[in-house]
Amino acid sequence: MHIYFCGSIRGGRDDVALYQKIVKKCQQYGTVLTEHVSHGELTEKGEDASLEGDKAIHDRDKAIHDRDMKWLEMSDVIVAEVTQPSLGVGYELGRAVDMRKKIFCLFRPSSGRVLSAMIRGAEDGSQFHVRDYSEEEVERILEEFFSSLAKN
Numbered sequence: 001m002h003i004y005f006c007g008s009i010r011g012g013r014d015d016v017a018l019y020q021k022i023v024k025k026c027q028q029y030g031t032v033l034t035e036h037v038s039h040g041e042l043t044e045k046g047e048d049a050s051l052e053g054d055k056a057i058h059d060r061d062k063a064i065h066d067r068d069m070k071w072l073e074m075s076d077v078i079v080a081e082v083t084q085p086s087l088g089v090g091y092e093l094g095r096a097v098d099m100r101k102k103i104f105c106l107f108r109p110s111s112g113r114v115l116s117a118m119i120r121g122a123e124d125g126s127q128f129h130v131r132d133y134s135e136e137e138v139e140r141i142l143e144e145f146f147s148s149l150a151k152n
């Protein structure tokens with residue numbers, strides 16, 4: 001199974017330790033195409049952050065976008081940690097809906113944030129799921145999600 005993990009990068013890296021936990025768990029069920037999102041050394045500047053010059057920056061961002069859209073197409077399931085707001089994650093989720101992918105969003109109410117209505121309101125009971133959770137239960141929740149996939 002190909003899994004696409006979405007997590008904030010330029011939106012802020014506060015939850016990176018949690019992304020690592022999620023990616024590690026997902027790797028028990030398949031290949032995580034976007035493993036780099038969980039890397040501790042990746043900063044909020046994003047990949048190849050040392051590039052300079054408008055053209056180099058444009059080319060880098062285009063390469064990231066095009067690679068990620070290819071991975072999104074290839075993926076069987078999308079797992080997104082949506083607590084830290086991120087334009088990129090919101091974009092990926094919108095594109096994934098259009099591709100009719102199975103989507104599982106994880107949100108932590110303990111953050112004090114209120115999840116965007118464009119994510120919470122996209123829940124449809126079959127392809128798009130939003131799950132409120134706390135950090136201690138993340139592994140169990142992922143186990144439940146992947147075993148529910150196996151049954152469908």
Ligand SMILES: O=c1[nH]c(=O)n([C@H]2C[C@H](O)[C@@H](COP(=O)(O)O)O2)cc1CO
Nearest residue numbers: 006007008009010011046047086088089
């Ligand atoms: O360097 C990057 N590499 C990359 O794969 N992304 C993708 C994967 C993440 O799920 C998402 C994060 O978006 P943002 O950077 O807007 O928070 O976008 C985003 C960036 C930087 O925007």
